[in-house]
Amino acid sequence: MKYRNLILVVCLLTLATIFASFGVVGADIPEYSEADGQSVADNVSNTNLISPGVEMSGDRVEVVIRFTELESSKVAASNNPIETLHSQADRTQAPFLKYAESQQGITIQDTFWVTNAVLIEVETEQVSLEQIASQPNVEKLHENFEIEATQSVTAADSGPVSPSVGTPSTESNGQYTYGLEQINTPQTWDRFDTKGNGSTVAVLDSGIDTQNHSDLTSVSGGWIDFINHRSTPYDDNGHGTHVSGSVVGQESDQGSYAGTQYGVAPEADLLHGKVIDQDGRGDFTHMIEGMEWAIEHDAGVDIISLSLGANSYIEFVIDPVRNTKSAGISVVASSGNSGHGTSYSPANVHDAFAVGASAEDKTIASFSSGETVNTESAWSTPPHDWPNEYVVPDVAAPGSLVYSSVPGGEYEFFSGTSMAAPHVSGAMALMQSATTEQLTPDEMETALRETARKPDGEPETQDERYGDGIIDVYAATEKVTQEADFQLTNLQAPHSSEQNESYNVTVTATNIGDIGTQNVSYELRNESNKSEIQISEEVTLDGGEPTNVTFEIDSEQTTELVGNYTHVVATDNDQLTQPVVFIEPAGEIHIEDQETTGQAVEIANATYNVDDFVIVLHPEDANESVDEAFGTSGVIDADTRVRDFSLLLVEPLETNQTVTATLYSSTNQNTPHKPIVVDGETLQDHAMITVIEDKTPSVEDYAIDGSYTRQSVFNAIADWRSNGLDRRIVFDVIAEWRSR
Numbered sequence: 001m002k003y004r005n006l007i008l009v010v011c012l013l014t015l016a017t018i019f020a021s022f023g024v025v026g027a028d029i030p031e032y033s034e035a036d037g038q039s040v041a042d043n044v045s046n047t048n049l050i051s052p053g054v055e056m057s058g059d060r061v062e063v064v065i066r067f068t069e070l071e072s073s074k075v076a077a078s079n080n081p082i083e084t085l086h087s088q089a090d091r092t093q094a095p096f097l098k099y100a101e102s103q104q105g106i107t108i109q110d111t112f113w114v115t116n117a118v119l120i121e122v123e124t125e126q127v128s129l130e131q132i133a134s135q136p137n138v139e140k141l142h143e144n145f146e147i148e149a150t151q152s153v154t155a156a157d158s159g160p161v162s163p164s165v166g167t168p169s170t171e172s173n174g175q176y177t178y179g180l181e182q183i184n185t186p187q188t189w190d191r192f193d194t195k196g197n198g199s200t201v202a203v204l205d206s207g208i209d210t211q212n213h214s215d216l217t218s219v220s221g222g223w224i225d226f227i228n229h230r231s232t233p234y235d236d237n238g239h240g241t242h243v244s245g246s247v248v249g250q251e252s253d254q255g256s257y258a259g260t261q262y263g264v265a266p267e268a269d270l271l272h273g274k275v276i277d278q279d280g281r282g283d284f285t286h287m288i289e290g291m292e293w294a295i296e297h298d299a300g301v302d303i304i305s306l307s308l309g310a311n312s313y314i315e316f317v318i319d320p321v322r323n324t325k326s327a328g329i330s331v332v333a334s335s336g337n338s339g340h341g342t343s344y345s346p347a348n349v350h351d352a353f354a355v356g357a358s359a360e361d362k363t364i365a366s367f368s369s370g371e372t373v374n375t376e377s378a379w380s381t382p383p384h385d386w387p388n389e390y391v392v393p394d395v396a397a398p399g400s401l402v403y404s405s406v407p408g409g410e411y412e413f414f415s416g417t418s419m420a421a422p423h424v425s426g427a428m429a430l431m432q433s434a435t436t437e438q439l440t441p442d443e444m445e446t447a448l449r450e451t452a453r454k455p456d457g458e459p460e461t462q463d464e465r466y467g468d469g470i471i472d473v474y475a476a477t478e479k480v481t482q483e484a485d486f487q488l489t490n491l492q493a494p495h496s497s498e499q500n501e502s503y504n505v506t507v508t509a510t511n512i513g514d515i516g517t518q519n520v521s522y523e524l525r526n527e528s529n530k531s532e533i534q535i536s537e538e539v540t541l542d543g544g545e546p547t548n549v550t551f552e553i554d555s556e557q558t559t560e561l562v563g564n565y566t567h568v569v570a571t572d573n574d575q576l577t578q579p580v581v582f583i584e585p586a587g588e589i590h591i592e593d594q595e596t597t598g599q600a601v602e603i604a605n606a607t608y609n610v611d612d613f614v615i616v617l618h619p620e621d622a623n624e625s626v627d628e629a630f631g632t633s634g635v636i637d638a639d640t641r642v643r644d645f646s647l648l649l650v651e652p653l654e655t656n657q658t659v660t661a662t663l664y665s666s667t668n669q670n671t672p673h674k675p676i677v678v679d680g681e682t683l684q685d686h687a688m689i690t691v692i693e694d695k696t697p698s699v700e701d702y703a704i705d706g707s708y709t710r711q712s713v714f715n716a717i718a719d720w721r722s723n724g725l726d727r728r729i730v731f732d733v734i735a736e737w738r739s740r
Contacts, residue, residue, distance in 0.1 A: 038506075068139060070084065072326045085113045113292065179402055181405075192430070192477055196426065199433045201265070202303070206236070206278070213235070242402075243421070246423055269271060300697065303428045304331050307421045309346055313373075321349045332355060332428070348373055348378075352465070354392045355424045396469065397424050431473070454466050486518045493578050493580065496582070505569065507549055528564055558582065
């Protein structure tokens with residue numbers, strides 16, 4: 001016993017030492033379950049969770065803590081992605097927040113949900129980063145890294161500089177900037193009768209001067225300042241006003257450009273979040289704050305426009321971009337201004353829509369970033385659904401010497417991929433406005449990529465300068481507004497089927513609308529109108545194009561089906577139905593009245609011999625009477641004998657039930673059924689049909705009142721003599737009788 005006590009004391013001392021090394025002696029230990037991730041003990045030595053970029057500034061350091069993220073596919077599949085993200089953040093952050101409240105030296109500055117993170121300030125003399133890294137659910141500690149506006153570059157400076165002012169290569173035509181004309185904006189306004197009304201774009205940038213540019217006024221509650229927390233819109237840098245003008249600006253009122261329209265979607269709703277300071281710089285958490293504000297805004301944001309980033313591969317922007325897209329919002333980002341062979345984050349995140357800069361002559365500006373990203377080498381832990389490599393940018397848009405608004409009521413020419421991204425954001429706003437349904441990010445992005453254009457001589461495939469090409473908002477809007485209208489005809493489906501029987505359903509789908517894709521679906525519904533079988537085929541057709549769609553139903557899907565059902569084939573615009581009856585496999589069918597055997601039969605004006613009827617029950621139309629439902633379809637042998645008839649019946653016959661019916665036959669499937677005629681007279685009420693249960697006797701059939709008697713043995717022997725009963729069954733009956 002004394003040794004057991006000694007062991008207990010040693011264990012307690014060891015635990016005390018461990019807790020002391022955590023710096024939490026006397027503090028509340030966070031509640032924790034295995035479902036939350038690694039245990040505290042498991043994380044003690046996880047110094048590798050601390051990013052090398054976390055710099056120690058004296059005894060105080062600002063650090064972002066990242067917690068367990070949900071896979072974006074699970075977020076997208078949820079009924080409410082935003083609520084799902086909130087729930088994940090609340091659950092996984094709770095243990096740390098409880099720990100931080102009880103631990104001196106940690107100040108919580110902000111919490112986030114679009115990426116599962118917390119921003120803290122740490123007094124490292126009181127608590128180490130290693131102690132923080134060892135808390136439950138903590139996956140990484142990293143710096144609150146800097147982002148900057150992706151503005152123009154000069155030949156002498158490959159890095160970002162202040163917004164550049166330039167001179168256009170041509171004078172204004174008094175109507176539209178070259179940027180609007182290059183992407184076919186005016187034609188889109190006219191053709192689709194919209195300038196973006198009903199769509200919403202959130203610009204996260206340096207601010208906006210609405211006092212001197214009333215056309216840039218945002219919607220109610222559409223301004224927020226994450227830098228200086230001022231309630232009135234302003235722009236102390238100029239970048240944000242220029243970018244916002246390219247999205248929703250109306251027309252200039254100055255100089256030779258007076259009356260020139262310069263915003264792609266002047267009637268779209270605008271939100272502006274200030275996340276960049278007067279020097280054109282911000283940080284990761286300001287950008288995340290802006291994204292969360294935009295996602296949850298009552299205005300219902302369709303696009304977030306980011307003319308900012310960092311010239312690197314920033315792993316930590318992957319989750320916020322993917323989660324924003326999973327919430328149904330496109331993330332448009334400028335590719336960067338460091339030239340060919342480079343790219344900026346978040347634009348180089350595969351889920352962002354990256355935009356390079358074109359010039360007025362449709363060449364790509366020399367400063368415009370673009371490269372092929374090798375996923376495995378560029379990112380340490382890329383999402384599993386990313387391709388092995390991909391190209392940045394996705395598309396290009398006007399970004400060299402772009403005319404737009406600047407603070408003070410002025411207008412100037414700026415260059416940079418920052419100027420290109422808002423042209424794409426405005427294009428998406430027009431696309432959304434022109435449609436009656438909410439477009440997904442993938443639908444808008446795919447349409448822009450597939451309709452983008454390049455000058456003659458440029459690669460036909462995606463390349464590192466143009467991406468897929470310069471956007472054409474007219475063609476892209478036309479693509480997303482085309483409405484396929486699939487009309488269904490020629491439904492081929494069985495009227496009856498047995499259990500465990502496979503069958504095919506075929507229908508002709510013809511697109512009587514514009515080119516497009518629709519789902520052609522098949523359902524087998526029971527009498528309660530609930531679906532028993534569901535199959536869907538995605539079909540893409542040109543206008544006027546028909547195609548046959550076949551659904552194959554295997555026997556495993558029909559195993560339990562008995563009774564009345566309905567075939568239902570449907571598209572978005574049309575539906576065909578047909579009743580069907582499933583029956584249990586029929587027993588043997590016998591014709592008791594043999595007068596038809598050997599008789600001459602006239603079918604389609606030709607005389608044949610009728611012999612050896614093989615008749616199988618199949619119910620057809622429940623609305624017909626028994627007499628009307630009987631029919632035959634036969635095979636005519638080379639020796640002119642009609643064989644292998646099928647009999648169509650409304651209701652399955654009960655075992656030993658006899659019915660009177662009129663027989664019908666057809667020489668082929670393309671002619672109407674004709675009555676069977678014998679000696680010039682139609683067979684009316686003539687053939688007597690009896691269903692006899694098709695069952696092999698078993699030992700149990702010979703039990704009498706639950707036991708085996710001498711009579712059981714006599715019955716079995718009699719059946720063996722008269723019906724050829726398997727003698728092994730007779731022996732088994734005798735054995736049962738002897739063992740009683």
